[in-house]
Amino acid sequence: MLWYAAMTIVVPTQYDGYNSLSQSISELSAIDAPTRTLWIVLGIFYFILFIAFGLGTWLSANGNRKLQIVAIIIVFDAVFGIFWPPMHQREVIAAGGGTVTDTLHIVWAFVHLVLMLLMIGFGASVFGKDFRIFSAAIVLVFIVFGILTTIDSRRIKGNFPTPFLGLWERINIATYMIWVIVFASRRLKRNNQLASKVTFFDSTVKKDPYADCYNNHSVFCCLPGCCGSAAKHIVFYTAALARSGFMDLEIICIGIIAFICLNWLVWHYRRAGNQFFLY
Template identity: 35%
Template sequence: MKSMFADSNEMTGSTVTRRSMVRKVLLACGIAAALIWLATDILASLLYEGYSYPFQPISGLSATGAPTRPYVTAFDNVYVVLKLAFAFGVWMSAGQKRTLRITAVLLFAWGIIDLAASFFPWNPGEAVGTFTNIMRAILAGGAAVILILLAIGFGASADGRWFRFYSYGTLLVMVLSGGVMAFLNSTPVEANLPPAWFGVTERINAYGYMLWMLALSIILLRSQPNSLESQD
């Protein structure tokens, strides 16, 4: 009888250890996703001759006809898969913490939207009102941004006061940079050309939420699922 209980406890302990390892691997995918996205953007902008990092939009690196499109698209696909895996890791870390569960769902939805947006690359040679460009704007510039803002808002309570302030600061920067982008878009420019400093403004926004995702990954890797339940 004692042997049976000992075997049962050993199996339970092994299951818990295996689950903990899977959770950590999935959470590490969040770090990898953020770093891959940031590295891809920086390196592709350097390899694309004639591309203006401070002026041109990020989507220009994967636009139709861009020389960097093949490998940017390839790395973006890897990034999306890693982000989806990270969402599962956040879910496994949530325990009974409802806000973190919602964050996981939002991150997963964000990944699906990114995947859908990849089928509608920006085409700078066409008018803004074409179907492909409109769908790109709706998915990447509309739905994805809303999901990101909500994910940061719900995920703000993941690790006490400092992370909450950091998350709210990220939201503030994103809102302000979004306002600047809207203002720049309202200024008259030549047809199919981005407004001045659009690239910098967009990257302040994008780098902000990538760093937030990286920070959330590190926080959850250092935390135990049970320790998060009392913070909701």
């Protein structure tokens, strides 16, 4: 998610005349767009990371059918996105130069939206009431800004101005990213709880060498040299920090996204000659 957020900030800087507030993200990879190759190359890494996230969700489902369905949706959505047909630049579409690839681009967007809603629906049912309420709020944001995005998108064909198309679309994307991050955090906490129950309270299971780190909430016990390999120390050190209150994955990840968005606004503000939006 953070990789994709960085893409939406870095790539526009290589497109002279591109306006992130009034132009859609799809225009960065449009046919004959100067940033098409860069977007595709960076996008390959994003799809690989998202597929890995889906596989990780499957492997950590622990037999939970709903989590397994979410994992399947994530992997399918990532693979499906690799073959996303590009759109033409808006000048070409406005001049009547649109082809079947523009139609398929919209079809892919619709399917992607359906997959996102299925992912949120099944994912919300895994955890508690608070996460279901949170997920419902996310869907509400999708509906509101999805309608605004659709209204502005229709104006492209007539070559009418779309002053906030990019903004509406990016709000929806940021909302989706936040849901995925919170979902991943809840999944991580769930797996830690399950591991604790099996490892620490089942006398028939060999004691985990990191049990003291967890039970005592000790950060320093998990430092390299205490026990185990360096790779495992990174994992357990992070978990120890989270359990001891030094770090909350949800807050940190959301904070990173907020920081990226803030920098994007500052960059656009300066690039626009200290004038916000299109005025």
